[in-house]
Amino acid sequence: MGAFKVRYMESGDYDRGLFEVLQQLTASPKVERQVFEKLLEEVKGDGYYHWMVVEVDGLVVGCGSLVVERKLIHSCGLVGHVEDIVVDESFRGKGAGKALLEKLSGKAKEVGCYKATLDCQDDRVPFYEKCNYKRRGAQMALYF
Numbered sequence: 001m002g003a004f005k006v007r008y009m010e011s012g013d014y015d016r017g018l019f020e021v022l023q024q025l026t027a028s029p030k031v032e033r034q035v036f037e038k039l040l041e042e043v044k045g046d047g048y049y050h051w052m053v054v055e056v057d058g059l060v061v062g063c064g065s066l067v068v069e070r071k072l073i074h075s076c077g078l079v080g081h082v083e084d085i086v087v088d089e090s091f092r093g094k095g096a097g098k099a100l101l102e103k104l105s106g107k108a109k110e111v112g113c114y115k116a117t118l119d120c121q122d123d124r125v126p127f128y129e130k131c132n133y134k135r136r137g138a139q140m141a142l143y144f
């Protein structure tokens, strides 16, 4: 197995196992190719959505995203929201998750966010702490 790289998502990832990896996070039915490609085109380069993957040997083995939110507080500052981080089961424990997080966090900093935040279950806290995130407050959710 070769070295992994973290890069922006591209349309070819549809055939490289992207949805199979996402299904390890939560229900992620494989949408129609055209739907995926249209969405990707919409978010590409808009500055607010940063969808990234981890690729190794032509396969997607991880993915995650950064969503940048414009605020009114903090002089109309920006906050980065890290979302939907997952690494393929067969590829865990090799530093891919951390590299992905670092890339997304670095992007948040680069585009001018004053912080990056994320929600996770308690047992994932040690992983995020290894990536320099700190526990702050509680998550609240209203499910529809």
Ligand SMILES: CC(C)(COP(=O)(O)OP(=O)(O)OC[C@H]1O[C@@H](n2cnc3c(N)ncnc32)[C@H](O)[C@@H]1OP(=O)(O)O)[C@@H](O)C(=O)NCCC(=O)NCCS
Pocket: 024, 025, 084, 085, 086, 087, 088, 091, 092, 093, 094, 095, 096, 097, 098, 099, 119, 120, 121, 123, 124, 126, 127, 130
């Ligand atoms: C959480 C997840 C993304 C970690 O990915 P990974 O590629 O295995 O993580 P890494 O190999 O980059 O680990 C980085 C560090 O965190 C540690 N770590 C990883 N998962 C951990 C866990 N569950 N508990 C404690 N430490 C953990 C590693 O030991 C490593 O430590 P080191 O730098 O001292 O060696 C992966 O396990 C996963 O996809 N889990 C299922 C989906 C999920 O829970 N996603 C997060 C939703 S919030």
